Amino acid sequence: MTAKRPFIVGLGAACVLALAACSSSGSSSSSTTSGATNASAATKSVTVCEVTDLSGSQDVLTVSEAGGGAAAASIINAAGGIKSLGGAKIVIKKFDTQSNPTMGSTQANAAVSAGCKAIFGGEITDTVMAATLVTHRAGIPWVDIGGIGDAVHERGFNDVFQLLTTTSLAQGYMAELQQVATQFNLSHPTIGLSVSDTTYGEDFYAAFTKLNAGGQFKVVSNVSYPLGTTDLSSVAARMVSQKPDILFNMGYPPDGIALTSLFKKTFHTTAKAFLSTAEAPIAMSQLGSLADGQLFENTAPPGTSANLSAFNSAYKTATGQAPAIEAWEGYTAVAFIGAALQKAGSTSGPAIAAAMHSVTLNSSNGDIYPQDLTFGSDGVLNTPPTYWQQDQAGKLLFVYPASLKQASLISYAG
């Protein structure tokens, strides 16, 4: 009898905790205001919602995504709001999908009920797929940030927009691969490839294979590995086993860092280049000189335009930190929504979506990139900005495109 008592007490405590968790998830939305907004100013405000992975495994991305969105809203509001709507201010409401795809439709329903006029966010393709089914039926436009699967736009929804897709990501990598082949005079370049066996990795690989259909790059070793593999030594061994000209990891940023460490410390590769999705600041701070020669796709806009300076300042005010990772995407999504609202002169979902298809984001309406940005008829950003940098003796230098080039490529093998 006495032995059962602690067990029953424990069971009771577990039930109480489970009930508490259920009740908190039921009210998971929170709101933040950007600029002077309150309930009494409802007619002078437009509710834009961020439905994204605010907690869970992807929260590292959404901290900066949310900061970028908040910065864009504060800049638009400070400049007088949406003028075609009588100076209506943008109010951002947040909904947390908890990095859990099954929460996508739940939180999308909550956002629709909350009166959102446009939505941005999403870091997991499956979540975005489920959530946009709900918002599409409600006629509310959605700008997807990091759910980059091509499947999102291939459904043909005219109110779903993607800043990046696996195809456009692969196009960016293909451009850099071609630069490597040209600069090192590789007439028949070979690739040692590794792919994270996830929807994202498979889509990335499929897009690359499609672009490489002509066989310009010969894949001499191809190894896939399950998500969460931390010991990549056997993967690295297979990648370098055929002595390829180029090493290419289609995985997650930490995979690129782990492989760099292995290529430089354990395996002595003769490859001319190593491409991965590792992020330069993290890789260089963790790996030091081991990151030398590694190529990084840069997501930060280059230059010192007035819009970029205003964004950096607003982001710092909103978050207390410098912009990083997906801050620029969060900003661009809300800037696009603001521009579409301005053009539509209406808060009707279909009108905003139609305006989004025709609006151009440029230096006059908040674009922080050197090039103008527009969405194609399929809802995908036309020519997404692609910049490549290389760590050369601890300095991060632009190597692509030619307009930004600060240095020629150096061989990864040294």
Next chain:
Amino acid sequence: MYFGQLLVLGLLDGAVLSLVATGFTLVLGVGKIANFAHGAFVAVGMYLGYEVYVAWRISPYLTLLPALVFFALIGWAVAEVFEQRGRKVGEVGELLVGLALLLLINGLLELFFTDNPKTLSGVNIGGVGVFGITIQLTQIVAGIFAFVLAGGLHVFIHTSRWGRALRATAEDPTVAGLYGVRVPVAQRAAVTLSIIVAGLAGIMIAPFTVLTPDIGTTFLISAFAVVVLGGIGNTQGAVIAGLFVGVADSLAAGYLSSYWTTLTPLIIILGYLLIRPGRVTA
């Protein structure tokens, strides 16, 4: 050449598994507790070594002695939880305590260090070339540490008075009690010892392993296979079995698919239980 590389990489991975499994076999065989949080304490050791180096540039090797005291205190506290709460409820209670500790430690590590993987690349004491690859001396030192630790524990358990008390408790706590062994103290000591070993193992492998808050769970599955194969409670068996599992893992991943690194330990556990069901204890 490729085979040689995989073999060497497998032996090095095996040394890491041996280190983890040595403590686990101790708590399972002598403490008679399936401490699911064992791998989590390895993770704590790894992050401790990482943080001390990043914050103060102190080599993880220099933290071994203070860490021994730290993990001894933690270990005794955890043993108290197991003894006072877990064991009184029975085996289910012990399992629940272990699982709760595992989740708690994972959560705390994620809270303090985020779930971004971390690497401790600054600790470099050189390397040796074998089969066209460079083996870091940090990996070799960890392998030697595993052998010394397992040997030391074997001598301690089989020759010292304390060791005899631990073995007697493992064999039959009631009879051991009748012969004057303070059984609760012996069981707490086994749990504490295993957590010290886990923590020190984490510090030793931190310089060449990718750190993630849930890495302890990954280690636990492989450690289970090693303990079953090496014989529950057998520290020397854990070392030999660890090397075997490491090599099997590496060859399977190199020649078949990376998925085999997850499957191999499970197949070993099931295969061994099917073939020699009565020989899992030392």
